[in-house]
Amino acid sequence: MNKIIDILIKNANIIYPDKGTVERGTIAIYNGKFIKYDHKESYVIRDEINADGYYVSPGxxxxxxxxxxxxxxxxxxxxxxxxxxxxxxxxxxxxxxxxxxxxxxxxxxxxxxxxxxxxxxxxxxxxxxxxxxxxxxxxxxxxxxxxxxxxxxxxxxxxxxxxxxxxxxxxxxxxxxxxxxxxxxxxxxxxxxxxxxxxxxxxxxxxxxxxxxxxxxxxxxxxxxxxxxxxxxxxxxxxxxxxxxxxxxxxxxxxxxxxxxxxxxxxxxxxxxxxxxxxxxxxxxxxxxxxxxxxxxxxxxxxxxxxxxxxxxxxxxxxYCLPNGIGTLANNAAANVTIFSVENRHFHLKNRMGEEFDGEKMIIPQVTIINGKVRYKNLYFPF
CATH class of the missing domain: 3.20.20.140 (Metal-dependent hydrolases)
Structure with a gap:
């Protein structure tokens, strides 16, 4: 019997913050947790997200x-x-x-x-x-x-x-x-x-x-x-x-x-x-x-x-010693994921001290997955 994957995130630029690296890869989620994915095996995939061109990180x-x-x-x-x-x-x-x-x-x-x-x-x-x-x-x-x-x-x-x-x-x-x-x-x-x-x-x-x-x-x-x-x-x-x-x-x-x-x-x-x-x-x-x-x-x-x-x-x-593998993409950790883009977009801030700040690169969330469930998807992100 084929294994089940609830969400497969493919073609992702995955940020592993604990290692400080960005690696091309695939993330698989089943029953609210990250699972190992083997491209040689056959799976029943319930939902597939093509993250090509985007970054993926722990939630x-x-x-x-x-x-x-x-x-x-x-x-x-x-x-x-x-x-x-x-x-x-x-x-x-x-x-x-x-x-x-x-x-x-x-x-x-x-x-x-x-x-x-x-x-x-x-x-x-x-x-x-x-x-x-x-x-x-x-x-x-x-x-x-x-x-x-x-x-x-x-x-x-x-x-x-x-x-x-x-x-x-x-x-x-x-x-x-x-x-x-x-x-x-x-x-x-x-x-x-x-x-x-x-x-x-x-x-x-x-x-x-x-x-x-x-x-x-x-x-x-x-x-x-x-x-x-x-x-x-x-x-x-x-x-x-x-x-x-x-x-x-x-x-x-x-x-x-x-x-x-x-x-x-x-x-x-x-x-x-x-x-x-x-x-x-x-x-x-x-x-x-x-x-x-x-x-x-x-x-x-x-x-x-x-x-x-x-x-x-x-x-x-x-x-803060958060439980359930929060903050990681580790196998069997709770599947919390943020998919985002980094875009050339000007923004301007002014704080209550009267200081002003101008930025040119904006980090924009695209998909939010909480404990294995998609809870947000940007309208412009591919369906």
């Missing part, structure tokens, strides 16, 4: 979004907004806290086609609005409830989230970070730390981060940054990377600054992860739009295509 991961729709003001509809962007997995960046977690788990994590993961906010209410900061007073941290959540949902939870901006922690002092680190130690989990407009020098913050922690908005330009007065990346940043701290661009509308990005790239301080920090107010906007535009921006800033794709596939998958 893209947007590692920082806010998708707590209908409960938080920044939240947007994840499937509707992200799947057409080529995204197969996303990590919500602290929209929910212990008080709002039950509804987040039931209505967001468990009710989307996307593979949804999340960091839980140290604030019990989570990040409800952009009108005012969440309450991160350490006296309200609840170790027992956080531990219970982590025990109930180990597949999806990815540690703690703290926004460590001056406007957030000012009422509570700089001990907020120390208390959050103590909390993370007691829970044996990683922290994703927001550092835009930090309340103290960036070196002081980075020196406290532990191996496995993620610092997001690392190229922000408000207050203390990773660049010193001589235009050099601060030594503490390189030391942190060496000991295992990770850095996420999480660009958003205001959390990136070209006066920081450009010298950092020139000194080979590139991001470990490229993500968007996308919210309802940022999605489709000129300032960020979404992951395809953010990836395109970094491609135009000088990263190679292989680097850009690694930063939204295998790197975040490894850093």
């Amino acid at each position: 893209w991961i947007d590692s920082h979004t806010h998708i707590f729709k209908d409960v938080t003001e920044p939240g947007f509809a994840a499937d509707l907004g992200l799947i057409p962007m080529g995204i197969t997995s996303t990590i919500d960046g602290g929209s929910a806290g212990i008080g709002t977690w039950p509804i987040f788990k039931h209505h967001i994590v468990d009710d989307n086609y996307l593979n949804v993961f999340y960091s839980i906010n140290v604030s019990p209410s989570g990040q409800i609005t952009e009108r005012y900061p969440e309450n991160v007073d350490p006296q309200h941290y609840d170790t027992d409830k956080l531990k219970t959540i982590m025990e109930k949902d180990p597949e999806h939870i990815r540690g703690l989230k703290l926004r460590y901006g001056a406007e957030v922690v000012e009422p509570f002092g700089n001990s907020v970070l120390d208390k959050t680190l103590e909390l993370a130690d007691s829970l044996h989990c990683q922290i994703t730390l927001h550092v835009t407009n930090p309340p103290c020098d960036m070196e002081e913050i980075i020196s406290k981060m532990r191996p496995g922690d993620i610092v997001c908005h690392i190229y922000q330009g408000k207050g203390s940054t990773i660049i010193d007065e001589n235009g050099k990346v601060k030594e503490a940043i390189f030391k942190a990377r060496k000991r295992g701290v990770y850095f996420d661009s999480a660009d958003a509308r205001i959390n990136h600054c070209y006066k920081v990005i450009e010298p950092a790239i020139a000194q080979n301080f590139k991001p470990d992860i490229i993500s968007t920090d996308l919210t309802q107010n940022g999605i489709f906007s000129n300032m960020s739009w979404g992951l395809p535009v953010v990836l395109s921006k970094w491609l135009n800033l000088g990263l190679t295509l292989e680097e850009v794709i690694a930063d939204c596939t295998c790197h975040p998958a490894e850093i």
Whole structure:
């Protein structure tokens, strides 16, 4: 009896981000997983995609979004907004806290086609609005409830989230970070730390981060940054990377600054992860739009295509320890795939700091496959 293939992707320029290579080949999917394909064997092929002229990679991961729709003001509809962007997995960046977690788990994590993961906010209410900061007073941290959540949902939870901006922690002092680190130690989990407009020098913050922690908005330009007065990346940043701290661009509308990005790239301080920090107010906007535009921006800033794709596939998958082979094309891994083109197309961005950026190469999603199902196909992609 002939073997069955649900989806055969042929003539593909396959990007293997873990190896940094692009190879011509074929990808086979059966029962929601990648399977080995032998051209000498006979198969029953249910759906065939001719990817000639296109790139194929593991499904893209947007590692920082806010998708707590209908409960938080920044939240947007994840499937509707992200799947057409080529995204197969996303990590919500602290929209929910212990008080709002039950509804987040039931209505967001468990009710989307996307593979949804999340960091839980140290604030019990989570990040409800952009009108005012969440309450991160350490006296309200609840170790027992956080531990219970982590025990109930180990597949999806990815540690703690703290926004460590001056406007957030000012009422509570700089001990907020120390208390959050103590909390993370007691829970044996990683922290994703927001550092835009930090309340103290960036070196002081980075020196406290532990191996496995993620610092997001690392190229922000408000207050203390990773660049010193001589235009050099601060030594503490390189030391942190060496000991295992990770850095996420999480660009958003205001959390990136070209006066920081450009010298950092020139000194080979590139991001470990490229993500968007996308919210309802940022999605489709000129300032960020979404992951395809953010990836395109970094491609135009000088990263190679292989680097850009690694930063939204295998790197975040490894850093956040995502399950089921997400971020890879490995045999028997969950079949998450993004098919895309790279086209000569001018685009213009302007962030909330008033900086402008022009790019000439655009990465354009064509097909999104999530756990073996085609969930999006561009109208211009061959049927």
